[in-house]
Amino acid sequence: MSVTATRAGARRPLPFDLQSYLESRTLFINKGLDRFLPKETVKPATIHKAMRYSLFAGGKRMRPALTLAAATACGGTEEAAMPLACAVECIHTYSLIHDDLPAMDNDDFRRGKPTNHKVFGEGIAVLAGDALLTQSFEIAAQAKGWPRYSHQDLILELTKASGSLQLIAGQVADLEAEGRKVSAADLKYIHERKTSALLCCSVRLGGMSANCTAAQLKALTDFGYNVGLAFQIIDDILDITQTSEQLGKTAGKDTKAQKATYPSIVGMEKSRKLAKELTERAFASLKIFKGRAQALEALAHFLLVRDK
Amino acid sequence: MSVTATRAGARRPLPFDLQSYLESRTLFINKGLDRFLPKETVKPATIHKAMRYSLFAGGKRMRPALTLAAATACGGTEEAAMPLACAVECIHTYSLIHDDLPAMDNDDFRRGKPTNHKVFGEGIAVLAGDALLTQSFEIAAQAKGWPRYSHQDLILELTKASGSLQLIAGQVADLEAEGRKVSAADLKYIHERKTSALLCCSVRLGGMSANCTAAQLKALTDFGYNVGLAFQIIDDILDITQTSEQLGKTAGKDTKAQKATYPSIVGMEKSRKLAKELTERAFASLKIFKGRAQALEALAHFLLVRDK
Numbered sequence: 266m267s268v269t270a271t272r273a274g275a276r277r278p279l280p281f282d283l284q285s286y287l288e289s290r291t292l293f294i295n296k297g298l299d300r301f302l303p304k305e306t307v308k309p310a311t312i313h314k315a316m317r318y319s320l321f322a323g324g325k326r327m328r329p330a331l332t333l334a335a336a337t338a339c340g341g342t343e344e345a346a347m348p349l350a351c352a353v354e355c356i357h358t359y360s361l362i363h364d365d366l367p368a369m370d371n372d373d374f375r376r377g378k379p380t381n382h383k384v385f386g387e388g389i390a391v392l393a394g395d396a397l398l399t400q401s402f403e404i405a406a407q408a409k410g411w412p413r414y415s416h417q418d419l420i421l422e423l424t425k426a427s428g429s430l431q432l433i434a435g436q437v438a439d440l441e442a443e444g445r446k447v448s449a450a451d452l453k454y455i456h457e458r459k460t461s462a463l464l465c466c467s468v469r470l471g472g473m474s475a476n477c478t479a480a481q482l483k484a485l486t487d488f489g490y491n492v493g494l495a496f497q498i499i500d501d502i503l504d505i506t507q508t509s510e511q512l513g514k515t516a517g518k519d520t521k522a523q524k525a526t527y528p529s530i531v532g533m534e535k536s537r538k539l540a541k542e543l544t545e546r547a548f549a550s551l552k553i554f555k556g557r558a559q560a561l562e563a564l565a566h567f568l569l570v571r572d573k
Numbered sequence: 574m575s576v577t578a579t580r581a582g583a584r585r586p587l588p589f590d591l592q593s594y595l596e597s598r599t600l601f602i603n604k605g606l607d608r609f610l611p612k613e614t615v616k617p618a619t620i621h622k623a624m625r626y627s628l629f630a631g632g633k634r635m636r637p638a639l640t641l642a643a644a645t646a647c648g649g650t651e652e653a654a655m656p657l658a659c660a661v662e663c664i665h666t667y668s669l670i671h672d673d674l675p676a677m678d679n680d681d682f683r684r685g686k687p688t689n690h691k692v693f694g695e696g697i698a699v700l701a702g703d704a705l706l707t708q709s710f711e712i713a714a715q716a717k718g719w720p721r722y723s724h725q726d727l728i729l730e731l732t733k734a735s736g737s738l739q740l741i742a743g744q745v746a747d748l749e750a751e752g753r754k755v756s757a758a759d760l761k762y763i764h765e766r767k768t769s770a771l772l773c774c775s776v777r778l779g780g781m782s783a784n785c786t787a788a789q790l791k792a793l794t795d796f797g798y799n800v801g802l803a804f805q806i807i808d809d810i811l812d813i814t815q816t817s818e819q820l821g822k823t824a825g826k827d828t829k830a831q832k833a834t835y836p837s838i839v840g841m842e843k844s845r846k847l848a849k850e851l852t853e854r855a856f857a858s859l860k861i862f863k864g865r866a867q868a869l870e871a872l873a874h875f876l877l878v879r880d881k
Contacts, residue, residue: 309742309745313737316737359703366696366699368694369699386676387674389745391674392744395741402732403729405728406728410725416714416723416728421711421715424710424711427707428708428711429624433700433707434620
């Protein structure tokens with residue numbers, strides 16, 4: 266009631282209620298993922314249990330939320346964007362499962378729970394990642410195509426963001442950077458690929474699901490790129506400032522693995538400033554959406570000020 | 574010269590020269606794969622070296638050859654089928670890299686060379702598999718769509734054959750069957766998924782690239798299914814009868830890992846008979862192509878009588 270009253274009397278825009286936005290969109294996305302993925306009882310049960318274990322481990326659903334928000338910013342519907350939002354979340358989850366493997370980052374905890382390979386064993390964890398990656402393209406292929414963006418475009422958008430020149434390139438460069446002297450430029454290369462690429466793809470796919478214009482797609486690309494970089498800088502900062510309990514994953518692991526991070530290269534204060542600048546640049550690119558990008562703006566702000 | 578003379582005077586069809594067919598198609602496929610994949614020098618070089626190491630390790634290119642042969646059987650061109658043939662080979666190679674990992678079959682040799690993780694390490698091997706899987710969809714999305722088969726159909730064909738209900742299901746069931754008592758029905762379940770699914774997909778995609786009719790697609794499905802099962806039974810037999818040198822991969826590993834195989838369950842003689850029956854069933858389904866399926870027939874025969 267008070268919300269309605271405030272809205273009626275307000276001269277400036279109602280403050281965006283991100284918490285209830287995220288709660289309702291998480292439910293919406295989870296419902297979609299549950300519908301797209303084989304049930305836990307489907308044979309062979311182990312693989313579907315393993316896929317669902319990581320997919321429903323309490324992720325923040327930031328990427329699919331960005332997809333939905335980008336779709337509405339472009340005048341589209343969340344329903345049309347939903348398959349693509351789910352596809353992006355499957356890719357994100359697959360990459361986490363594989364990154365956590367002993368042969369990579371060797372992490373025992375993720376989102377406060379034992380990692381996939383700790384529960385199901387390494388073999389199944391590799392296969393669960395493979396299956397989620399494959400499932401992602403299956404889900405994306407079921408999205409509605411448009412005259413402006415065909416299924417071919419949607420699939421290529423996903424493969425390019427997650428392939429050997431972007432997401433996987435970032436993980437390779439990250440693996441190879443451990444224990445080595447890394448420049449700020451090297452680190453930017455890693456972060457652009459490990460984080461920005463898929464974030465950028467998330468918002469672009471949202472726009473494409475809304476049959477957006479070329480100018481809108483350009484704005485979403487700039488937004489996603491900058492938010493992605495800011496996101497990763499904040500991740501680096503939180504790895505140092507927060508405890509494992511606060512993060513739900515192993516804290517301090519960058520320092521332990523002698524990994525280069527923004528704070529370790531340019532210092533903590535400059536890192537915070539940079540993340541803020543990038544977020545402001547992201548805000549600036551939303552002007553084209555003329556007030557329809559409230560959710561995108563709120564999400565970018567949240568990613569900057571989050572504490573986990 | 575003698576070939577031309579024979580052809581001119583022959584009353585019955587010229588015996589199909591499979592060896593030169595396979596040699597020329599391997600060159601054609603290798604050229605396509607080389608074009609689709611980032612060069613070894615593209616950053617990060619490690620991942621592209623690792624992807625190419627396994628992709629160009631001397632595989633027999635049976636699956637892509639089946640795709641090309643199915644396309645010509647349906648009156649299509651090899652050029653139109655080529656991207657799909659390459660996509661199938663990328664999926665096959667990714668599955669070998671991941672299956673060979675220590676957490677799975679733990680194999681040190683494949684095609685007479687050290688396996689991917691022995692050369693590049695486990696982390697890169699996992700990522701090289703991931704990258705080839707992703708690349709496969711990127712390549713398939715670049716194939717020509719048809720009114721009868723859209724990009725959506727082509728992608729779904731690939732995802733279904735390689736997803737958690739088929740290719741990955743087969744590997745999961747195979748992992749879970751080790752050291753356990755396995756029935757003939759269980760083994761059929763594994764083989765249908767581990768081998769038949771992708772073989773079936775290979776020929777179906779070839780047909781789809783030629784805009785084939787529903788009846789032709791049905792014939793290709795039956796052909797692929799039966800050839801796939803025969804292929805795996807022969808693999809089981811060769812694992813027992815051949816040496817590692819002959820196979821180019823570790824022989825006798827099924828027995829060592831206490832893996833159920835056709836020979837171990839139904840006996841060697843019955844296994845050979847079954848493979849022959851399945852191949853004959855595959856031949857029978859080729860009638861619809863009225864003499865245009867010589868290459869498919871020769872490939873199926875070769876897969877039955879091969880010694881490695």
